Amino acid sequence: MADRIIFVCILVLAGVYFWATSHIATLEIGDPLGPKAFPRLLGVGLLITAAMLLGEMIRDRKTVKQPAAPAAADTGNPAVVVMAVVITLIFFLAFETLGYLLSVSIYLLVMTNIFNKKGRWLVNSLTAVIYGVGSYYAFTQLLGVNLPAGILPF
Amino acid sequence: MDASTFQHILNGFTVAIQPINLWYTFVGVFLGTIVGVLPGIGPSASIALLIPITFGMNPTSALIMMCGIYYGTKYGGSTTAILIRTPGEAASVMTSIDGYEMAKKGRAGAALAVSAIGSFIAGTLGVIGLTIFAVPLASMALKFGPAEYFTLMLFAMTAVSTLTGKSAAKGMLATLLGLMIATIGIDLQSGQARYTMGIPEFQDGVGFVVVVVGLFAVAEVLRGLESVFKGTAPDAMKISGKLWLTKQEWLRSIGPIWRGGVIGFIIGVLPGAGGTIASIMSYTTEKRLSKMPDEFGKGSIEGVAGPEAANNSDTAGAMVPLLTLGIPGGGATAVLMGAFIMYGIQPGPMLFQNRPDLVWGLINSMYIGNIMLLILNLPLIGLFVRLLYIPPGILYPLIISISLIGAYGINGSPTDLYLILFFGVVGYVFDKVDIPVAPLVLSLVLGGMMEQSFRQAMTISGGNLQIFFGSAITMTLVIMSVISILIPFILPKLKQYKEEGKDE
Numbered sequence: 337m338a339d340r341i342i343f344v345c346i347l348v349l350a351g352v353y354f355w356a357t358s359h360i361a362t363l364e365i366g367d368p369l370g371p372k373a374f375p376r377l378l379g380v381g382l383l384i385t386a387a388m389l390l391g392e393m394i395r396d397r398k399t400v401k402q403p404a405a406p407a408a409a410d411t412g413n414p415a416v417v418v419m420a421v422v423i424t425l426i427f428f429l430a431f432e433t434l435g436y437l438l439s440v441s442i443y444l445l446v447m448t449n450i451f452n453k454k455g456r457w458l459v460n461s462l463t464a465v466i467y468g469v470g471s472y473y474a475f476t477q478l479l480g481v482n483l484p485a486g487i488l489p490f
Numbered sequence: 491m492d493a494s495t496f497q498h499i500l501n502g503f504t505v506a507i508q509p510i511n512l513w514y515t516f517v518g519v520f521l522g523t524i525v526g527v528l529p530g531i532g533p534s535a536s537i538a539l540l541i542p543i544t545f546g547m548n549p550t551s552a553l554i555m556m557c558g559i560y561y562g563t564k565y566g567g568s569t570t571a572i573l574i575r576t577p578g579e580a581a582s583v584m585t586s587i588d589g590y591e592m593a594k595k596g597r598a599g600a601a602l603a604v605s606a607i608g609s610f611i612a613g614t615l616g617v618i619g620l621t622i623f624a625v626p627l628a629s630m631a632l633k634f635g636p637a638e639y640f641t642l643m644l645f646a647m648t649a650v651s652t653l654t655g656k657s658a659a660k661g662m663l664a665t666l667l668g669l670m671i672a673t674i675g676i677d678l679q680s681g682q683a684r685y686t687m688g689i690p691e692f693q694d695g696v697g698f699v700v701v702v703v704g705l706f707a708v709a710e711v712l713r714g715l716e717s718v719f720k721g722t723a724p725d726a727m728k729i730s731g732k733l734w735l736t737k738q739e740w741l742r743s744i745g746p747i748w749r750g751g752v753i754g755f756i757i758g759v760l761p762g763a764g765g766t767i768a769s770i771m772s773y774t775t776e777k778r779l780s781k782m783p784d785e786f787g788k789g790s791i792e793g794v795a796g797p798e799a800a801n802n803s804d805t806a807g808a809m810v811p812l813l814t815l816g817i818p819g820g821g822a823t824a825v826l827m828g829a830f831i832m833y834g835i836q837p838g839p840m841l842f843q844n845r846p847d848l849v850w851g852l853i854n855s856m857y858i859g860n861i862m863l864l865i866l867n868l869p870l871i872g873l874f875v876r877l878l879y880i881p882p883g884i885l886y887p888l889i890i891s892i893s894l895i896g897a898y899g900i901n902g903s904p905t906d907l908y909l910i911l912f913f914g915v916v917g918y919v920f921d922k923v924d925i926p927v928a929p930l931v932l933s934l935v936l937g938g939m940m941e942q943s944f945r946q947a948m949t950i951s952g953g954n955l956q957i958f959f960g961s962a963i964t965m966t967l968v969i970m971s972v973i974s975i976l977i978p979f980i981l982p983k984l985k986q987y988k989e990e991g992k993d994e
Binding site for chain 2: 338339342346353356360361362369370371373374375377378381382384385386388389391392395413416417420421424425427428431432440443444447448450451452453459460463467471475479480481482483
């Protein structure tokens, strides 16, 4: 099933890429090949890839019919991943406004309390604060990396 | 080897033993061991994260450190494989079979010792190989024109595409995606913006650091968090038995270490295969040669010694094409190449002429690094094992915050943060549907160069594609590329044929 979706995605992507390539503005100066030739080659490569995938799908249908059961073991847990992605996105969105120190500490506090239930909240909170302050100091003062201070005065 | 080369190698030692470079060798291999021990963050992501942080450092020291991480992870990876049966690095996967079985039998100490010693012997052997082969290969590569380079990159990419994943088509897809991402931004030859989608930050292209951090670090964190929630994170075994080998264990290990070292080095030099395949090949070789093949899988020391040796000499082997040709043959060396370029250094044959101090300082630091790693991974292994007790629920969010610094540190742009998250999700999904990410990173790093050499070659030939079949070198490389695409279709047929033959 996944392979069929990938197959369709490749075709759509190839279409979009060809379309976008044809819209690159070109001047009649510079190198004879221009900025479009290589991308066109890549587009053709995508079509070949789609054909290869189709070939593999047909081959696999012929050969592998028996062992379908063990695949069910690793279905994953998409809800957890979506939650982690959303929390991280909020963190990134707030990062420049709140500043490194505040946003990182809050993020760690939230994440560790969701994902480290066995550990007590005290350990989680200490980690969040000590890491936040320590890394802020280390990166800005010792390594000279620019990190936003945000709403805090330091 | 002529006198000037010999002089360069000797000078390289004086570079490598400068206190500052010794220090960065140590930092590199120390971080490498940590990264290796921790499942969930690998050499590619950690090297990428270090690029923005080490900016402004002397390039020789920075590159010595980053290479230290690369080969250091292979030492650390075996510890996790032996004690919790999870490879700390993908290449330690074979060690997690017999290494863990040895640990269960109370021989964890011996398993750790043979990994460290085997890694040291084979790692050093690999660096000797690198020293010997570097100069002849580099002088051969000096004769390469754009057509040769284009076909060489073609071969590297097709080999990586078909050898890294389960499906050749998906590997090809990853390669093409990397090349397409590389075309985003201003075209340097014509000055035209391509595929920027109206986003001003894309004019400079999509930074390779953000792609690597997303695909390797963030995606790995998402996978890890998933398993934390499922409660599948395993517990670590205690180190049992002395951290040394009995005389009999020595005798059994020394052959596999040598053979594994040679196999690993050869696999490393060739594009595509990499450490995982090297260790699998060593494992199957040892099993075939063994008088007690039934022991394999039940705690055979040969099954630890060989693969561990192989995946360490593989790293030195993989440095050969990176340094001499300027073409990496896999994901992690592609990231290293990205680091070179960020420092304004183009690896390849010219580097041996222009910056022998850097090249040989780097290569010779690997001898020293391997000695340091032996010490870190034998007497001091207990320190690193404690890392395995960090709750993953704390570790993974920390990796995200380190990734944030790495991504934000390059341009100070929030766009890069959204991009690492985007590529993190992409990497997570790709893993679920078996699309490998290493080919994508390789082609992303090589994409710009590949297009340049393609256009230069076409300019030389006046637009005639025949230039790619014009010399013996290009012909050979084109044929090898075609073969590497066809291999996945031919091999199963051959195997089938063989097995049918066996049944009769």
